[in-house]
Amino acid sequence: MRTDAAAAPCRSRILAVLGPTNTGKTHLAMERMLGYASGMMGFPLRLLARENYERAVKVKGPKLVALITGEERILPADARYFLCTVESMPLTRRVDFLGLDEIQMCADPDRGHIFTDRLLHARGERETMFLGADTIRPLLRRLVPQAEFDSRPRFSRLTYSGACKLSRLPPRSAVVAFSVADVYALAELVRRQRGGTAIVLGALSPRTRNAQVALYQAGEVDYLVATDAIGMGLNMHVDHVAFAATRKFDGRHARMLAPAELAQIAGRAGRFTKDGSFGTTAEVGALDPDLVERIENHAFDPLHNLYWRATDLAFTSVAALRASLARPPKRPGLIRAREADDELALGHLAAENDIAALAASPESVRLLWEVCQIPDFGKVHSDGHARLQGRVFRYLAGSGGQRRRLPEDWVAKQVDRINRIDGDIEALMQRIAGIRTWTYVSHRADWLDDAPAWQERTRAIEDKLSDALHERLIQRFIDRRTASLVVRMRESGDLLTTIGASGEVTVEGHRIGMLKGFRFIGELMPGGVGTAVEEARRAVNAAAERALRSDMSGRLASFEADADEAFRLTDDAQLLWRGAVVAALRRSDHVLTPRIEPLASDLLPSDGRTRMRRRLQQWLDAHLRHMLPSLHLAGDAVLSGAARGLVFQLGEALGALPRHRVEPQIAALEERDRKTLRSLGLRLGRETIWFADLLKPGPMRLRSLLWSVHAEQPPCLPPAAGTVSLPVMLGVSPAYYTACGYSVVGPRAIRIDMLERLAARAAGLAREGPFVPPGDFPTLVGCARSELPAILAALGYQAEQTEAGIHFRRACRRRRNPDASPGRRPRQPRHDPHSPFASLRVLKS
CATH class of the missing domain: 3.40.50.300 (P-loop containing nucleotide triphosphate hydrolases)
Structure with missing residues (x-):
């Protein structure tokens, strides 16, 4: 009343x-x-x-x-x-x-x-x-x-605990700042150091604020970062309040908080008979001892004045209304309130000529004042809110003094523009402020045709936006895994760990990493610091290690019994089991038998790596036989000494050799050996000898990889399938190209089979005398015509300039050695001391 x-x-x-x-x-x-x-x-x-x-x-x-x-x-x-x-x-x-x-x-x-x-x-x-x-x-x-x-005295004691680093704040603490930017920055720190925090801002809708407080009250997070919005009415189980600032911007200017204001906020600590404490963060430093004493003892200076504004307003005209609002109080202890938002809006709208003309009667002046009281929940003090108030008044005031209602299509357009849940936290907060304004309007039954329907619609939109904002706040400021684990650790030291069929490792239902092969790849709290996070990390790792160690015996047995299809060799020399890296290839004495190095794992039993190596060696042997069959069949074949020596060298060279290097062995082959090797796919070309089946894409990739491992070079992919030739790269060994199935000839590396076709064509033409290279020669070996002279020269042909143009003729036959330099004697071939020919040389000497 x-x-x-x-x-x-x-x-x-x-x-x-x-x-x-x-x-x-x-x-x-x-x-x-x-x-x-x-x-x-x-x-x-x-x-x-x-x-x-x-x-x-x-x-x-x-x-x-x-x-x-x-x-x-x-x-x-x-x-x-x-x-x-x-x-x-x-x-x-x-x-x-x-x-x-x-x-x-x-x-x-x-x-x-x-x-x-x-x-x-x-x-x-x-x-x-x-x-x-x-x-x-x-x-x-x-x-x-x-x-x-x-x-009434306080039920519990409130004591000062001094300044404290953010990372050392006790659980059930509220950190208070006075700007949204500071709240976000502090919340990010608490998330990294403590696993997460709830957020309370005055700009949050009640639904979002309640949801955030519920997270804190339920113990899902132990920390709360807030503005002074927590100073009134939020009854939470806060044990400690830490001030991250003691100055605030009150909408007009920055000022220090009064002792009573600090006490109102600090008083959130300790509920009913449970004592509470307050303090500051390390950046603020210690509070003045006199201020501390006043807060602890609730001793504050009394208020000297209360703000007052006239309520019996004159609506005869806009000027009369503004004059009545400006009246000073007559009673002592009261002072006139500064211009509130509604007064500022009135001055802004009254300055517009069309609005001043519409506000010509007491009823229209009263309507204008009601419109000026539409709140700006965004508190951005922009012209946009004043424009909205102006349009509302113009629609309602009508013309000729006939009062109207807001057009339904216009209101729908304004509301629908806000009805979106995309965007970041700031965008959602602005939309919530916007829809709250329309909720306020919807409660003016004389402004809308179907006010109850609009109330229901705006309420539903606010709830939807509030739920989306709550989820965004959780995503940004709460590591739910860490927060949940910290709570579980506080309740019970035992953590339930499970390992899924795909290797997913969970602790208390939260994914913390993956078991890949025999190694655990953790995902918990990347970059997190702080005591609680470290305790959670240690507890989780210990629980995971216990579960993983107990699982290793069965996992290792499955590894040994698994089919060959479960294993794979990658292009970077890693061995996979069920898609996970378990080992890598390393150099050994022979290129065809690389050493297998299982990846280190603390989870394996003492004989685990030996058992892994044994199973992987079985698979690798079978894989090499399958991919390089001719090399292995030739090694198993019954051959004479010269043929065995040739096969040995082919194995060391991964299936291809320049012919000039093994000419003596070829000459010493018996007809029976030639027939056997021919049946195995060995081709004795003019320039190269090679196994034909090893020029397929799969074997070529494997040969490239084996050469890289043996040479201790980074794995390099061979040329793409179907590539006839490619430019020789600086610094790449000719042996690499040979291992891939190519031969270095002048400026290009040419695939062996295509090189043989070129060499045979050129030799046939040379038998008839000097020749001009046919037009299809460059196409045959995939080179430019300008490169052809250098390629033919490397094959032993000399260019001659005649009246008819450039001709080529066979030069004196010499062995082509891509390693030789002009003007130097060819290097003597190096012999393997373990080859059969080394023993023959010893006997002959």
Whole structure:
């Protein structure tokens, strides 16, 4: 009920219950209200109104309890108890009990005038109760002399614990900063050091804020990073409050927080009879001892003035309205409030000529003032909100003094533009602020044709955006694996570890890594630091190691018994088992028998690597026989000494040799040996001898790999399948090209079979005398025509300039040695001391 307290004091009992945080003031007021036949409570936050509405519904049932805020109205026909924000209290209703929470907010520069109005004029029929800090006592006694006072002590002690590094904060701590940017930066640090944190900002919707607080309350995270939004009404199990700053920007200028403001926030620590502590982060440093003493003892200077603004406004004209708003208070202890957002909006809109023309009657001036009170929940103070207010007024004011409603298609367009859940945290917060504005508009039944439908629609959109924002906050600021594991460690030292069929390792249901082959690849908390994270990492690793060690015996047995199809050799000389790297090839004494080096693993039993090497060697032997069959069949064949020596050298060269290097062995071959080797695919060309089946793409890749391993060179892929020739690369050994099935001839490496075709064609032409190379020679070996002279020269042909052009003739036959340099004698061939020919040389000597 609204009364004029100065002119006709209300006969109801007026009680001011004053004291610090955690004194049970709100609980007392709710109990008193629900003990009457009707009642009303005004709260500073929509969140608090909703929380106490739900509490009242549990006691009285939903048919008797109403919730009234700027954005939400639940108003049953038979409602008798009203839980409201202070601005939305329906003061025309008569109720037995009326209560106002956080009455010291009368001194707030932005909203104080609204609380002061309720202090002076809002009364219950039988009892009125003001709840708040003791700092308002002197002014309240002066302004409401009939008030009784009840001082309530704090249930628990609040003590100062000094400055502390962020990484050393105790669990169940709240870190407080005063800008969104600082909150995000601190939350990132806490996530890396402690596994995660909940976030509380004034800009969050109540639904998102409740979801974040629920994460903290449920113990999913042990830390909370917040602005001073936690200073009122959030009843959480906080043991310690750490200030990361003691200055804030209040919308007009930066200032130090007053001792009472610091105490209001610090008082969130310790609930009911459990003591709490407060302090600062290391960057802020220690608080002044006098300030600490005042906070611990709740000793603060009383308030000197309360903010006031006239409520009996004149609507005869815009000028009269602005003049009535500017009137100063007449009572001591009150000062005129600074221009609020609605006054600023009024000045902005009244300066527009068309709006000033529309606001020509008392009804239109009153409408303009109502439109100016549409809140800017984004608090960005941009022209965009003023433009929105202007369009709303133009639609509603109409023309000719005929009041209209907002066009449904225009409202739908504005709402649909916000109805998106893509984007980052900041984008979602702006959309939530936007939809809250339209929720406020939807509760003006005289502005919309179907207000209830719009209320339902905007509420659904806000809920959807709030849920999306909650998930984004979790994704950015909570490592749910670490947070869950830390909680589980606190409850029980044992962690349940499982290993999936695909090798996925989970601890307490959270994936922490993969078992790849016989090695564990962890994924837990990359880059995390801090005591809790380190403890979690050690505990998880220990649990995983125990489970993995017990699994190794069976895994090793499966490895040994697995089919050959489970193994594979990669192009970078690694051996895979079921897709996981388990070993690598290393150089040995012979190119065809590389050494197998299993990867190190602490999980294997003592004989594990030996057993791995044995099984991998079995597979590799079979694989080499399958891919290079002619080499292995030739080695097993019954041959004479000269043939065995030739086969030995072919094996060392991976199946291909320049003919001039083994000419003596070829000459010594018996007809029986030639027939046997021919049946195995050996080709005795003019330039090269080689096994024909080894020029297929698969064998060529394998030969390239084996050569690289034996030469201890980085693995290099052979030329693509079908490549006839390629330029010789600087620094690449000719032996590499030979191993791949190519022969270095002048500036190019030419595939052996195509080189033989060229050599045979050239020899046939040379028998007839000097010749001009046919036009298909470059195509035959895949070179430019300009490269052909150098290639023919390397094959032993000399160019001659004649009247008819350049001809080639056979030069004196010499052995082609790609390693030789002009002007030097060819190097003597090096002999393998272990070959059969070495023994023959010893016998002959």
